[in-house]
Amino acid sequence: MTNQSEVKTINWGGIIGLGNIANKFASDLLTIPNTKLYAVASRSQEKADLFADKYDATHAYNSYEALVKDKNIDAVYIATPHALHKENTLLCLEHGIAVLCEKPFAMDANEVSSMIAKAKEKKRVTHGSTLDILFTTLSICFKGTEK
Template sequence: MTEQSQTKKIKWGIIGLGGIANKFANDLLTIKDAELYAVASRTQEKANDFAKKYGAKKAYATYEDLANDPNIDAVYIATPHALHKENAIMCLEKGIAVLGEKPFAMNAQDVDAMIAKAKEKNVLLMEALWTYFLPHYQYVLKELENKTYGNILKIESDFGFKKPFDTKDRLFNKAVGGGSLLDIGIYPIFASLSTLGMPNNIEAKATFFENGIDSSCHMVFNYGDDVKAYLKSSILEVFPTEAIFYCEKGTIKINREFHCPSTVTLISDGKEETIDFGYDSNIFGYKYETMHFNKLLQEGKKESDIMTFDFSRKLIKLLDDVRGIIKLSY
């Protein structure tokens, strides 16, 4: 028998059946040691439709019913930001491993509570910041760690798109954590944290919609020796959505939609080389974090060695710090 055939197939559940859940479910179908076993929505009709579309065996009309299913090994939480803590702790209490969509929760206090519960129950918990696991991003991290082009001098990273204001859309709903910072500003912040670590200090300014959520956020992370990260997010205008690392002997540029499967351009000595990582056009890119999570679960690990609790704590602290500066409260 092959090692693959000896591996237990992990039964997955999904809580919250919006756009990201559809992408996750699509990619889950490509993983041999995993199956979509159950899904849960706030309505039976939506759960039934989603289950039919992706071949799930069970469809629940409440999140609690899914958490009470003893056959589920792992759950992907794709509900709005404000529900992440509540949903994660509910599943951890039942002994279900949790992959929780970013941002992990609304603030550092909530993240600490989730981690404490995972440790109490001795259950695997990980923040689903999928970019960390994409091959092109791992490649860039190694190039920067190896100082192939010397030390980083400056980072520029952005994420912006334009969408009509609509309070029925969770993105514009303050009650569930809407706004640009938590939803997409987290990606440029992640790019800086994962390469330069925690900044010495932060500058930030934002614009706001009438309901109090941020429509755009511009940040400068200062790292000393005049090393800076210029980061921005917006749901008012389209940005290149790139991550550019200016180094002493060259530049590494993650091209458009750097947080998704993308290409990397290396610029040095007046020459440019673009690397294509051969991503399968039939996937969205969520399978890489899921395969990592499956491996952790199969090996009995309780914490990721890539998306560590320490990293998640630092990421949410940066989000909290920026929110404090721009006076964004929920």
Template sequence: MKSQPLKTIKWGILGLGNIANKFAKDLLTIEDAQLQAVASRSIDKANEFGKTYHAIQCYDSYEALAKDPNIDAVYIATPHSFHKEHAILCLKHGKAVLCEKPFGMNAEEVKEMIAVAKENNVLLMEALWTYFLPHYQFALTELKNETYGKLLKVEADFGFTRPFNTASRLFDKAVGGGSLLDIGIYPIFATLSTLGEPDEIEATSTTFENGADSSCDMLFKYANGTEAILKSSLIEETPTACVFTCENGVITLNTQFHAPSTVTISQNGKEDTIDYTGNTIGYNFETIHFNQLLRDGKKESDIMTYDFSLKLIKTLDKVRALIQLEY
């Protein structure tokens, strides 16, 4: 008996920057998904983006996209400071929302977003794509099964250099620019998803002339003696790796650990490397998960849960308080 085809999920993309391009490119690789509409404040930009990724409709208004009755789900890729506003706009129009990380600027914003999703009985999920990547899921399984004994230490960094430019979102403190929210979230995510919330946090930072954080060094301490040494930087090229040191071996997610990468297992003086790079950028994995949640009528992810998103943003808030970073 021939199986029934899956319901095609019709997507809208709100905000058409760099990450939106990556998401749209990978969306084209998913058979049961379609780019229904895109929106930008510039109709020319919307039309150009729509033509590139075969969108059916292009808008110069975010509200017009939110009202489009043909859209099932919206991917929000606007700057951090607009996530709450745009997510709530779409949720109130009954659209399922996949919102780029960080979910919001602080825990209060995230709580409000979740409350609106529940009030409107609509699916909402933070788009922290790393959680869904095969190499990361492999590492999580190995750590959960204690294949190499108990996890003793996490070391994770994310650093690169760009010329300082106040016109760039990356350096604009007003929209959440700086190293912590933009890339520091990944090392923190790696720690929370493996060791859980720390009992104590130490953090120091450096800043650009406009007050945005240029780097952040963090130490997470746990009552059982485990620790996490974390770093984010916009002024230093770092390995951008994640190392899980266990009692009887080491699992290393190699360079660009937040994206599809290779994983090296070190044990008894031997190393074995597994290649998890593939034919896509990697955004398809979170999208496929989200599509299935929508088909199944689910209102919350069982992987990227509300509880985890709240723990993540609360931890970011604690670090910001320690380094006296206010938006």
């Protein structure tokens, strides 16, 4: 068994989009050992500063582009409006950052395909909670139909 002191601290670089669901994620994140809310990003510097202060994040950025350029970020949680999930996910993946995307993961199957393709290309993880339901449903629907 690994000693907690030997486990690398994960720098959640954090959170892109600082609405209600981001508050829930941040408060839950603080309960996990070896996890740090390293940075947050909003289009408003004031909102980013307030959120960072509330959850003890080290950095507050006023643009998503500035956040993804920070080399100390291991993973990002995307909590922006649904129509921006693909754009924000691809931005993070392009900079080599793993992504956890709030549901819905994307607006349609084509967006999901492009997001997964970019994750494979960059050898990074991207995940949306909606995918769990989708893949479970598909496996149940098509079970026994394979040749």
